[in-house]
Amino acid sequence: MAKKKKIAGEGVDLDMTPMIDVVFQLIIFFVVTLKTADTINPDIVLEYGKNGPILKKDELKVPPVTIEVKRYTAPTKWLADNGWSLGPVISVNGAKTSESQLTALLRNIVAHRGKNVPILIRADKDARHEDVRKVMNICASVGIWQVSFLAMVTPGDSAK
Amino acid sequence: MAKEKKVQSEGVKLDMTPMIDVVFQLIIFFVVTLKQEDVLSKLDAMAPAPDPNAKPEEQENLTLITIDIYNPAKNAGEGFLFNKRAVTLKQLDDEIKRAARNNKNSSVLLRCTKDSPHSVLIKALDVCAKHGMTKLAIFSI
Numbered sequence: 001m002a003k004k005k006k007i008a009g010e011g012v013d014l015d016m017t018p019m020i021d022v023v024f025q026l027i028i029f030f031v032v033t034l035k036t037a038d039t040i041n042p043d044i045v046l047e048y049g050k051n052g053p054i055l056k057k058d059e060l061k062v063p064p065v066t067i068e069v070k071r072y073t074a075p076t077k078w079l080a081d082n083g084w085s086l087g088p089v090i091s092v093n094g095a096k097t098s099e100s101q102l103t104a105l106l107r108n109i110v111a112h113r114g115k116n117v118p119i120l121i122r123a124d125k126d127a128r129h130e131d132v133r134k135v136m137n138i139c140a141s142v143g144i145w146q147v148s149f150l151a152m153v154t155p156g157d158s159a160k
Numbered sequence: 161m162a163k164e165k166k167v168q169s170e171g172v173k174l175d176m177t178p179m180i181d182v183v184f185q186l187i188i189f190f191v192v193t194l195k196q197e198d199v200l201s202k203l204d205a206m207a208p209a210p211d212p213n214a215k216p217e218e219q220e221n222l223t224l225i226t227i228d229i230y231n232p233a234k235n236a237g238e239g240f241l242f243n244k245r246a247v248t249l250k251q252l253d254d255e256i257k258r259a260a261r262n263n264k265n266s267s268v269l270l271r272c273t274k275d276s277p278h279s280v281l282i283k284a285l286d287v288c289a290k291h292g293m294t295k296l297a298i299f300s301i
Contacts, residue, residue, distance in 0.1 A: 052201035
């Protein structure tokens with residue numbers, strides 16, 4: 001009786017399922033956690049102001065420039081009473097700017113896009129008026145008059 | 161005796177369990193990491209200079225409302241003075257409502273002290289927006 005010829009590979013059972021599981025999980029993980037650089041300061045807490053017109057950036061004819069103002073306060077009351085403060089921090093697109101840099105930036109924007117660029121001031125509710133005034137004065141000095149303050153209508157997860 | 165020919169696909173079972181595992185994991189992941197975006201409103205802070213060609217009779221009807229904004233941590237109250245009288249936010253709302261009923265074109269002058277918190281100004285602007293007062297001017301004192 002002739003012996004049955006053994007077929008190569010017979011009986012080798014490679015289960016691909018766990019590998020596919022892992023690969024899928026990795027792909028999804030990286031796709032979801034892929035995050036472009038933050039353009040907003042997450043420390044800023046806005047005051048509620050539900051009566052103003054709702055901001056819909058898509059509907060604005062000219063893309064706005066958002067300027068953020070935050071004053072980092074003293075960690076303890078004693079330090080605060082003694083005048084300790086980090087002072088105001090002005091930032092544009094998440095990057096801290098000085099007053100002269102902001103002036104140069106806005107001049108550049110006005111030169112390229114005109115004076116109709118809307119400015120949105122995203123100021124922390126604890127920022128002082130003098131901090132916000134600096135930004136308003138800079139806007140006025142370069143001829144931009146469309147300046148608005150941002151307020152919160154409904155909080156998302158970033159609200160503290 | 162002829163052997164029965166083995167059908168190729170016989171016995172191949174597709175195990176759905178891992179797929180369901182993965183799908184559940186994905187659903188949970190997306191639900192947990194879903195971030196709701198803030199809905200924001202914008203309150204106008206500056207307006208261009210008034211039209212010099214405006215009719216003089218229109219200007220005559222304008223009344224001026226003054227709201228002083230100060231730091232409530234240093235002085236008593238909630239940080240508002242309506243025509244130099246200390247008021248709460250509720251009282252300010254009532255006063256602006258009354259003023260808006262008389263004339264929505266009245267100019268509202270918001271005078272802020274340097275150390276006044278931005279939140280107080282936003283509250284005052286919000287009240288003005290609520291009652292349709294749009295002629296606003298913000299000054300620093």
